[in-house]
Amino acid sequence: MLFPNGTVMVNYRVRVKGPCQLDLSNFPLDLQTCHLIYESFNYNNHEVSMSWSPIDSPVYNLTPVVLPDFDLFNITARKVIEPYPAGMWDELHVYIVFERRFIWYFMQAYLPTYLTIFISWVSFYLGPRAIPARTMLGVNSLLAIVFQFGNIMKNLPRVSYIKAIDVWMLASMTFIFCTLLELAIIGYMVRDEGKPKKKSSRPSTPCPDQQSPGGFDKRFMYPAVCAKPVNNYNLMEQLTPERIDRFSSIMFPLSFLIFNLSYWIYYLQRKQQIAEQMIMGNFT
Template identity: 25%
Template sequence: MLTKVLLILLGMSIILPSRSEEPRVELENGPSAHDDVYGHQPQAPENKLLSEETVPTFTGPYHRLGNLQAATHILNSILNNYDHKLRPGIGEKPTVVTVELSVNTLGPISILDMEYTIDITFCQTWYDERLRYNGSFESFVLNGDMVSQLWIPDTFFRNSKRTQEHVITMPNQMARIHKDGKVLYTIRMTIDAGCLLHMLKFPMDSHSCPLSFSSFSYPESEMIYKWEDFKLEINEENSWKLFQFDFTGVTNTTETISTPAGDFMVMTLFFNVSRRFGFVAFQNYVPSSVTTMLSWVSFWIKKDSAPARTSLGITSVLTMTTLGTFSRKNFPRVSYVTALDFYIAICFVFCFCALMEFAVLNFLTYNWTKPRASPRFRHPHIRARALTPPRAHVHQHPEAFVCQIEDSEESDGEEGPFCPAQQSFRRRTIQKAGNGCCKWCKKYFCVVPSCEGSIWQQGRLFIHIYRLDNYSRVVFPVTFFFFNVLYWLVCLNL
């Protein structure tokens, strides 16, 4: 009986576990057996996610966090107790700021306002031990909103008149924090800086436009600037706007200036430019030279054509006055004379002298030589015979010089007074010189040692009044030529 009871209990223990496991199997196999009833069911993604998921590995205490959580934790930890109002190393050592510049656009240069425009990307680098961290990230890049939470050097540009920081589409500034505490701060700005232009050699002038910067509140004992091996990136093809100038190079200086607030270190960049000569040459030098040479045309016009010669001379003088005023229109009001002003002034003197030459010729011809009321005409060629009193009266009245217009077949074709001084000189020179003296020298340059005419001719160079135009045709061009040679040699070699 006992044996039967044990067998019954053993059978029941085997049957009951098998029945309790049947529903679990059906539940696991249920979705595949009832697809038509419940429609499409998504597959369980456990196996797929486990096979494709890439779990980042970190060192230190952040190995169980993701990249975003780890970066947030690092930034919060280093900025939690960070005071951006205090400079790094305060009370211990000065902060060394390394500077680097990248010039995006240079120009234009305003001559009238004596300033220039420059677009730069300004980079500053320093070390801040408070920003050190441990982690797999080599650096963090912070945008413009986060930059305000860091200590930034209070650098300002000393010779700037206007400064613009670019904020489209976001503020153009960035801070990069390295794990060793190194901080790189970059900002883009456009500066209108003053540039003192020395215009003495204008338009053959060269200038050095400075860009000077320093700390506003930290003296040299607290902040030191230095160049990053003087790295200056200049891209001349990036829409430079120098126009009238050529870029010739850049230099830098470092100096310390003393102020009531302390001694500050000042860094200065000099952008060297030289003026292009073509624009000024065609606008000023060529018109001035042509106008001056145009005034010489009056020397080939007959002296009897007073309206033509007078109008030409006055027009030349007024044109030079206009050119001189136009050259100063877009020019700073400096108190010294520039090279261009000197050239225009000399051209003005040449034009004025050409006008005065006709005035002198007209005055000497029609006031010192008074013709008779009814002259006798015997031949187309006219010669004036001087009627002078005896020699004793000549010295008493030197102004008594009256010429009579007569005809003569022996006239040499020159219209003018035939005076006793000239007649006596011709006889003497013919006897002494003979054929040895050239006709041109006897005609134009003659010294009268014993003059029988007026007292003012004794021992002086005898100049024929009616040949004054002939002298001017040679003297004016030769003098202007030598002036140009001397002018350009001096201006181009200084």
């Protein structure tokens, strides 16, 4: 449409596929940006001047955007004058920010991991003598979380940096592996229970005092089988299997709680920082 003042209005539908540079370091709490550029192919800004409409949001969606894995987070537009050898070109930039839907990954990855770790802690309450049952429980928990981790990773692009879900899965594996280490310590401590103890063949006689009443030293006159009583503090007698299980049943959940708070606080704050950087960076 041509107006009397020379303004030309062109209205037509365009379907394009724009590039999106993926940064999965915060996955699945990530935001992704797609960048589109509109410019003239042959004419510089002395011949064709391009600008957005003088309104607050020149680019907006007419209908709600529904995607299976993302929500539309923000749309920003700005004008850039880019120098070329043939002159200056007007470029109209559009930044579309998408926020990943987190609930699917929470139900498929995080929630089963919680349940697997909680099941591995049941072994603390089975008693130190239930070694076969505790071994089967710990190994099955470790195999389950390894299979789950591989099932999630095969659907993601291969990247050379650590993602947020990698930190979660590796830490969860570490907690279950430490449960098996605790079981190995318990098994080592109860391995000799039920076996007959060896008795000494030579009788022991109490040792006399090293100083005689007359003041003479008689320590070289002790018999060969003399046994001097020794009062040493034995740490192994204090660390019983029951006490180790009781200590582990408190420390493992407490450590996992601290890890959860650190993990979610860090990555949620990082997501907020990324969103602010994307919005502010698109206006500069």
